[in-house]
Amino acid sequence: MKIRGVIGTLSAVALAASLSAQAQVKIGVVVSATGTAAFVGIPQKNAVALLPMKIGNTTIEYITYDDASDPTQSVTLAKKLLTEYKIDALIGPSGSPNAMGMLQVMAEAQTPMLAPVGTAAVVLPMDEKKRWVYKTHPNDDVISDGLVAAMMKRGVKTIGFIGRSDPYGQNWAKTFEPMAQKAGMQIVANERYNRQDTSVTGQVLKLIAAKPDAVLVAGVAADAAMPHMQLVDSGYKGQIYHTHGSASGAFIQIGGKQVEGALVVGPLLLVPEQIPDSVPTKKVALEFVTGYERLYNAKPPIFAAGVYDAGLLFQHAIPEAVKKGKPGTQEFRTALRDALEGIKNLNVSQGVVNMSAQDHSGFDHRGRVLLTIKDGKWVLVKD
Template sequence: MPVLSSAARFAATVISLTAFAAFAAAPARAASDTPIKVGIDLSSTGPAAAIGITSKNAMLMWPATLGGHPAQYTILDDGSDPGAAVRNVRRFVSEDKVDVVVGPNTTPSALAALDAVAETGTPMITLVGTSNVVEPQQGKRIWAFKMAQNDAAMADVVTRYMSNHNVKTIGFIGFSDGYGESWLQQMTKFAELRHIQIVDVERYNRTDASVTGQVLKVMATKPDAILIAGAGTPAVLPQRTLIERGYKGPIYQTHGIATPEFIRLGGKDVEGTLFPTQPVVVARDLPADNPIKKTALDFVTRYEARYGAGSVTQFAGDAAGVYPLLNDAVTRALKTAQPGTPEFRAALRDSLEQTHELVVPNGIVSTSKADHVGLDQRASVMGIIKGGQFHYLSQ
């Protein structure tokens, strides 16, 4: 059975073996008892906890084997701290000798972890949207993959929607870190493509208690719409401040808000929010001919049966997609090497970039040497918050 441990420094939850195994029926074990070791770093506490907790919940549904071999999963909490994330990843690759790292699930932590996995030749599947974790595919980034759709694809779909709804000018309020920077870069590119002008750019920290100054500055430019480039519950603060200050225009957020906690914390202030997302969040509303709907809806049904109605998030969907991606790649890698060896880690990395048309809850994955994400526009849709729920929104 899989084994999970926790980081004492951040008091990560210890999950019992029996409880973990009960979440999913596993295939029969292979003859070899050599486990495939998976080190998982998540932000289960701190500002990104709303993201990390639902990711962990989905991982607790993973089967107990990978490629027919027993799997040993170790989950550590980084407390939403990039420094702690690096320490966790270094423990995984240097002490635990894992075959693959999953996470981190915040952009600053994922970028900071690149050195550790590259130095030891260990593949890493991150859970972030920022493309610069895997692009360009050279140097240390050849060991990094990611499940979440790129910010570029999300900026594409959101600016297309803006253009179709006569938005000519936008104000930007984003995190003052890699996530906010990536979104600013992509919005600048796609806004220019669609003849939309960014009239003001403001930044804030995930832990800030006030953004009044930034909000007043962006409102003074009288934009047609405002985009908040934040993730998780810290994305509520600018929107609430905008509403309190009397802003009446449309408010757009990024795919990083798709958690029930965002709606619970935001309440009436986040009604009508427009945002790009991936299929899991709006699975029930997707058109019948959507090629991902069946897989997405199956996951949503199983997840909500365990964690409650309305509990699913995009991040849970991303985490759920890691398992079929890994299982597919491990099956191929085992043909050339055994777990626990540098040869296996290298073979697994190579196999991860040979995925073809693999349907996962949040998209269809086809990777290559140049593309360590593998998601196309089938993994990008528009959503709206109505009646305290996420709903699909056609272009």
């Protein structure tokens, strides 16, 4: 189902009123505004209203579709945007499995895709298909490094891992275990769950039987709350850590008092008021948070930040690309891909981005912070 957002409408009006010679870039947006991943897709769709309608002398049109959380539909809509609308780039989709399915399509079309997803598998290991894709959230190794540091400081020696049985959870297991082992910690239990599951009792009992000092949950928003809650209900007294996938209001809303004290490595944009003014990305994070709150009377979850930061990347790259090609041509799309890959020291809401031929996420430790939950709110942990 097509969603004609505020930005798309205003962009069309702006174009009609502009000079006929003025360039226009068409950007497709595919989100999961309905279905099982709507908790991710709705804030992403909302963030489109914050994207730039004009970059330099170039107007931007955003053409937004809902894939209903269906990976097959994601591919169908990508093909539609490429063939019918002749888009110059795409933002989306919402889900990691959906994004993996779109790699081939975007590579064959030689059109950049900025994917606001969790799994690093969309950009790593780099190959000919993935060179057309950019990930607009930090890669798992950046967050994992912060988690390992937090665990070491708290004396953790043994860890139980439970993650989603999808590309997000699988990549987290693959990333975290060797980093933990290198730091002298041991994984004593390794469990999986499906995001649609209503119980993880069996997995929790196995985790507790292994007697780990801490448990790491690699889930996303509401579904990450379930293992945490059932660990608490089953009497587990160790520390419970979470990946940045849990860094959302939905996690707190579902988990309630049972997730109080959870330790999460996530983006500083969740607590911008608690961050020192000296942090380079604080200003951008505050602009994003206040802009989102002004429109929707709610704080933006991390999922929305991936779309917002895609707009900042385009804001930097499009002026460079138009010097080498006209929007709507392959020359422009190739130049846009190259300009995105050349971005250095760009402050975005989630950190500082330095792209390279081998790193199409570009984030480092400067955007991550250790958080906990106190009285139903995110609080910065000053390690």
